[in-house]
Amino acid sequence: MQETLRPRTVEEVRSAIEWAVASETPLALRGHGSKEAYGRPVRATHALELSGLSGIIDYEPAELVLTLRTGTPIAEVEALVAQNGQELSFEPMDLGPLLGLTEGAGSIGGVIAANLSGPRRIKAGAARDHILGCEAVSGRAEIFRAGGKVVKNVTGYDLPRALCGSFGTLAVATEVTLKVNPKPESSATFCLRGLGEAQGIAALCEAMGSSAEVSGAAHLPDGLEIGEGALTLLRLEGFPTSIDYRFDILLKRLGHLGTPERLGSDATAQVWRRIRDCQPLASGEAPVWKISVPPASGAAYVAALRNRFDVKVIHDWSGGLIWLRCEDGRHHADEIRAALAAVGGGHATLVRASAAERRDVPVFQPQPAALAALSARLKHQFDPVGILNPGRMVADVPAKVEKA
Incomplete structure (x- = not known):
């Protein structure tokens, strides 16, 4: 059973991470828990719950800029901007229906950490294209700010984008600034x-x-x-x-x-x-994959898999995104990833599966050796002790857990 730390300020987050670093105690990061079953299971004795870091810090509808704490419920955010005739144009996906949870239960921090984007991505871009700035605490227990509150900000490295899709393995984001857009009439x-x-x-x-x-x-x-x-x-x-x-x-x-x-x-x-929200494939517990391929190759890719096992699919992003459910209840990871080569490459992410399957199967598309080495160096720079969501994306188990 995990012991849960519940900070309410960025300084309390920093203190919690400072303690975790000193004691080499791994932390499982959590907002509202809506995405815990997405990614590899985290082996940690303590959880860092960020739902207490909630609320709007600054919203300027005329400037199309919104700054808020990362524990703010996404449903609250979407309701606020809708009241002002605006929207989050990257159309964040709600994983709740697919993972058997309540709709609208996630936080804006979870959306950014997983880089969740919906059908409008083909026109408006992904979540990472809408983040302007952030406040975060690294695995070194250092508070840092990056980016700003303007659309064009090119000072230094683009750290806000780097945190998008990192699943909390690089730093704990406590505040984000997003651009919003007018809602279509x-x-x-x-x-x-x-x-x-x-x-x-x-x-x-x-x-x-x-x-x-x-x-x-x-x-x-x-x-x-x-x-x-x-x-x-x-x-x-x-x-x-x-x-x-x-x-x-x-x-x-x-x-x-x-x-x-x-x-x-x-x-x-x-x-x-x-x-x-991938609701047509949400029923049952069969494994569900999110697969990116060249748009024109989507039909050929699915046809090749149908020759080997039964699937149900949704084609989004003009065929470039395939949501695929394995109807026989098996994950078929080897076949799904091997078939990518025949259509010019791509990526396959196991979004829904049992904890045992997510522990044994690479959930995210394995990286080429050079890119994996670069990712490891980036992880080490942000989190040298390896306390932030260890093993969430790749099988890197923290030393203290192994010794216990």
Whole structure:
């Protein structure tokens, strides 16, 4: 059973890490616990819970800048910016449904630590593209600030981006500054039914190459609540007249593939939220993978795997992101990663699996030797004793745990 430390200020975080360094005690970092089952299990006798570091520090809607503590619930953040007609344009994914937890339970710090981004990434970029600055405590028990509160800030290394996707293995972020954007006035979805995977993904890629300014491009072979059969979906956002014009562009380019349908704003919000959170694959406990491949190769990649075992998938990011559930309950890590070579490479991350599987199987795509060595050096610079989330990303077990 872990003993939990609950700091409420950055100085208390620093003191906790200082103690952990001196005693070589590994710490499992936690916000609201919504992502504990994402990544390798952390072997630690103590947890550092950051939910007490919550609240908005500064919000300037006119400047499109938001500064807040990392333990702030993401649901609270999204509600605040929505009240001001704004949004987090990277559309942070909620892992709750996929991991069998309550929706909206995560914190903004967890979103940044995991670099969680939704369907709009193809247009707006990832979470790391929206972080302007941060305050954090390194594994050396040193408080540091990086970045600022302006979009262009090029002083020194881009440490805020480095912390995105590091899963708390480099430093404990206590405060972040994000850029926000005006929320689109309206939205609609161009929908085609019944296309095969290859044809559907080809349609997505053609749309992305057009002037339609698509903000979401997904293909679901197994359909969604809005109807049976395969769905090829293209989201349009902006002013109503602009959406009408761009819908006609898609109609002219893709209308010959079937009978297009138009989903209004409410249906669009519902469908893309389900795609964002991978809800069509959330039921059950079968392993789920997040796989990045060249967009045009998505159909061929999935077809190769279907020849070996049964899968259900969602194609997002115009085919470049594949959410894949192994229907037989096995993780199939070797086959999934071996098949990447045939489509020009890619990355496969095991998002949902049992603790035993996440301990034995590389959860994240193994890095080439040179990149792995660089990552190890970066880790050592930030956390030389190895106390921050040891083993979360790679199998580096802290010395004290091994001796115990």
